[in-house]
Amino acid sequence: MRIALEVAWNEAVRLCRIRTVILMLLGLPLLLIFLLGNALQSDLEPVRLSVSVGDWGALGEAAERYLASPAAAGYVDAQNRGSEAEVREDVRSGAADFGFALTETGVRYFPGSFTERNMIAESVLNRFTADANVRLSSADLAPGLSGEAVEQSLFAVYAKERVQIGTLLSRDSVGFDNFSAVQYYSVAYLVMFLLYSGMSAALSLAEEREKGTLLRLYSIPVSLNVLLLGKLMGSALFACLQAIVIVGFTRGVYGVDWGGSYGAIVLVCALVSAAAIGFAIVVCSFVRNRRAIESIFSLVIVAMTFLSGGMIADIGSGLRDIGKFTINHWANEALRRLMAGGTLGEGWLEALILVAITATILAAAAFRFRKAVALT
Amino acid sequence: MTFVQFKEVVKKYDTKISVNHLNLDIAQGEIFGLLGPNGAGKSTTIHLLSGLLPMDAGEVLLDGYSVAKRPLETKSRIGLVPQELAIYELLSARENVTFFAKLYGLRGNLLKERVEEALEFTGLRDFAKDRPAKFSGGMKRRLNIACAIVHRPKLIIMDEPTVGIDPQSRNHILESVRKLNEMGSTVIYTSHYMEEVEAISTRIGIMDKGRLVAQGTKEELNIQVGLEERLMLETNRLTDEAAAEIRSHPRVTSFQRREDAQLELVLQESQAYLQDILFILTKHELKLQKLTRVEPDLESLFLALTGRTLRDKA
Numbered sequence: 001m002r003i004a005l006e007v008a009w010n011e012a013v014r015l016c017r018i019r020t021v022i023l024m025l026l027g028l029p030l031l032l033i034f035l036l037g038n039a040l041q042s043d044l045e046p047v048r049l050s051v052s053v054g055d056w057g058a059l060g061e062a063a064e065r066y067l068a069s070p071a072a073a074g075y076v077d078a079q080n081r082g083s084e085a086e087v088r089e090d091v092r093s094g095a096a097d098f099g100f101a102l103t104e105t106g107v108r109y110f111p112g113s114f115t116e117r118n119m120i121a122e123s124v125l126n127r128f129t130a131d132a133n134v135r136l137s138s139a140d141l142a143p144g145l146s147g148e149a150v151e152q153s154l155f156a157v158y159a160k161e162r163v164q165i166g167t168l169l170s171r172d173s174v175g176f177d178n179f180s181a182v183q184y185y186s187v188a189y190l191v192m193f194l195l196y197s198g199m200s201a202a203l204s205l206a207e208e209r210e211k212g213t214l215l216r217l218y219s220i221p222v223s224l225n226v227l228l229l230g231k232l233m234g235s236a237l238f239a240c241l242q243a244i245v246i247v248g249f250t251r252g253v254y255g256v257d258w259g260g261s262y263g264a265i266v267l268v269c270a271l272v273s274a275a276a277i278g279f280a281i282v283v284c285s286f287v288r289n290r291r292a293i294e295s296i297f298s299l300v301i302v303a304m305t306f307l308s309g310g311m312i313a314d315i316g317s318g319l320r321d322i323g324k325f326t327i328n329h330w331a332n333e334a335l336r337r338l339m340a341g342g343t344l345g346e347g348w349l350e351a352l353i354l355v356a357i358t359a360t361i362l363a364a365a366a367f368r369f370r371k372a373v374a375l376t
Numbered sequence: 377m378t379f380v381q382f383k384e385v386v387k388k389y390d391t392k393i394s395v396n397h398l399n400l401d402i403a404q405g406e407i408f409g410l411l412g413p414n415g416a417g418k419s420t421t422i423h424l425l426s427g428l429l430p431m432d433a434g435e436v437l438l439d440g441y442s443v444a445k446r447p448l449e450t451k452s453r454i455g456l457v458p459q460e461l462a463i464y465e466l467l468s469a470r471e472n473v474t475f476f477a478k479l480y481g482l483r484g485n486l487l488k489e490r491v492e493e494a495l496e497f498t499g500l501r502d503f504a505k506d507r508p509a510k511f512s513g514g515m516k517r518r519l520n521i522a523c524a525i526v527h528r529p530k531l532i533i534m535d536e537p538t539v540g541i542d543p544q545s546r547n548h549i550l551e552s553v554r555k556l557n558e559m560g561s562t563v564i565y566t567s568h569y570m571e572e573v574e575a576i577s578t579r580i581g582i583m584d585k586g587r588l589v590a591q592g593t594k595e596e597l598n599i600q601v602g603l604e605e606r607l608m609l610e611t612n613r614l615t616d617e618a619a620a621e622i623r624s625h626p627r628v629t630s631f632q633r634r635e636d637a638q639l640e641l642v643l644q645e646s647q648a649y650l651q652d653i654l655f656i657l658t659k660h661e662l663k664l665q666k667l668t669r670v671e672p673d674l675e676s677l678f679l680a681l682t683g684r685t686l687r688d689k690a
Contacts, residue, residue, distance in 0.1 A: 003478075003479060006475070006478050006479065007479075010464075010467075010475050013466075013467070014464060014466045014467065017466045018466065211460065211461070211462065211465075212458050212459075212460030212461060212462040213462045213463070213464060215428060215456075215458050215460070215462060216456060216458060216462035216476070216523065216524075217479070218427075218428050219426045219427065219428060219451060219454060219456040219458075220451060220476070220479045220480060221447070221448040221449075221451035221452040221480070221481075222479055375428060375429075
């Protein structure tokens with residue numbers, strides 16, 4: 001075991017001294033998380049809404065109250081205007097993103113230039129108009145019904161909707177934590193770059209064979225299995241460092257909340273690393289050339305990351321289904337569950353599939369081991 | 377005492393026989409030079425001895441242990457200096473030697489002592505903190521040796537250790553080999569450079585196409601092959617009569633006339649019969665201007681044995 005640790009340490013030290021490895025495996029994931037997380041963030045700036053409610057009495061007051069309420073204020077920044085013409089002018093000149101006016105003929109919308117902002121404004125305003133329709137209908141149908149009763153009835157409906165959404169996405173939890181883009185990509189790229197640590201293992205073996213140090217290692221009175229175990233442990237050590245840097249940095253600098261179950265995170269990362277190293281052995285058993293190893297790993301890892309939604313969150317249901325055959329998908333799901341405050345026990349199916357995939361790859365690696373480590 | 381023994385060893389790669397029924401004994405304390413052209417089977421032979429390759433038939437014994445059956449015992453006695461530079465470019469010279477020393481089981485103060493000793497021996501002590509990227513080719517070769525000798529092996533196997541380096545570094549390495557031998561190690565030295573093998577080996581083996589075609593000291597090999605010393609004579613002029621008389625001398629086994637006044641002879645027992653040749657020259661009023669003795673070299677020996685030169689492929 002001592003010899004294996006010596007070899008592992010030697011391997012880890014050598015990897016850490018390669019600048020491109022440090023940049024690629026430590027720096028690049030942090031950069032990608034930052035870039036994609038901020039470019040695709042789900043937090044939106046409030047839409048500038050120009051509003052004219054005129055003298056429409058209770059309906060106008062209701063509109064003003066609604067636009068000032070927490071439900072709407074997070075999405076729209078309403079500015080009152082005296083007339084429909086002013087609202088139209090605000091939108092035309094770009095002083096507002098969207099216009100809303102209550103007129104004699106009803107509600108009028110004045111969309112601006114940006115489709116996304118128009119959609120947000122319409123979504124927010126449609127809710128008010130739906131509410132307004134309910135109130136008006138109840139006033140017509142039940143003139144004796146108080147406004148307070150109508151409010152209570154509407155509230156009950158909205159409350160029920162919130163509970164249903166929570167139950168669909170998180171089994172027993174009452175609430176649902178939405179992931180920010182930074183959180184989403186932190187998980188995706190942690191998994192992706194842990195898989196790249198397998199490529200380091202494969203390249204190291206190929207380099208040792210090319211440079212002749214493997215021949216010297218084989219001439220030493222140490223078991224082949226111990227030597228190779230040491231090499232693979234070295235890559236695993238580096239993968240640990242990678243995971244610590246990515247999780248620590250994103251938590252400390254980007255404010256990513258990993259959920260607190262670091263033991264479980266370690267377990268998931270260990271399974272991914274083990275799978276990566278197993279894959280490295282399988283690849284090395286077929287391919288000796290370093291360029292070929294790099295190409296195979298890059299192709300496989302990028303494809304798996306894409307199919308698991310690691311590059312574009314919504315890739316369509318067809319591709320997502322294919323993505324379920326990747327280790328990335330199950331590792332991502334497990335880590336996001338932990339991020340959301342869940343446990344691996346709750347997500348036992350994900351954990352089981354992850355273990356099964358890793359075990360399968362390691363079994364293939366054991367079968368191809370002798371070929372992978374042959375001198376020629 | 378026999379230290380290394382090859383008994384009917386065969387190694388094949390697919391249909392090609394790389395080592396063909398090799399029988400070879402190497403005594404303890406020898407420097408055994410294994411000579412042969414590229415592809416002769418030298419590297420395969422030492423890889424079989426080092427336990428790096430399995431053999432298809434036969435047995436190799438090292439210090440009484442079977443290489444196939446007791447690999448850990450045999451490997452612990454060997455220090456291999458491979459043909460390729462088997463060093464880590466990203467570790468310093470000291471880190472390289474220390475790493476391999478640890479793998480050989482050295483620890484604590486003994487480890488430090490042996491590492492410094494190996495660096496000192498190979499002239500790298502002043503460069504111990506530097507990485508091989510800063511080294512010349514010769515220095516890298518020396519580091520290659522340092523990694524192999526740190527554990528003071530009983531047998532040092534050097535596979536073409538001077539390929540691609542400058543003459544000064546080559547001489548340093550050859551001197552190191554002699555010193556290692558004086559310190560008690562048996563050395564097996566493979567090369568296709570006959571000058572190196574001639575310079576340091578106590579015994580020489582010549583391999584060709586997987587077979588050991590001859591072995592012995594240089595003198596023994598010359599006798600085996602029947603090669604003799606040649607004499608090159610240069611006179612002021614050479615008459616046909618003088619040339620004919622020299623040619624007919626009973627001890628002249630080979631005669632070649634070059635240019636106008638040059639002769640190349642093979643004269644048996646030249647020390648005794650050279651004066652006859654000189655008498656013939658004097659009788660014909662010829663002056664001897666230059667006399668050169670040319671001993672048979674390994675190149676001509678190899679040519680005589682195989683019909684090819686050392687620089688030809690096997």
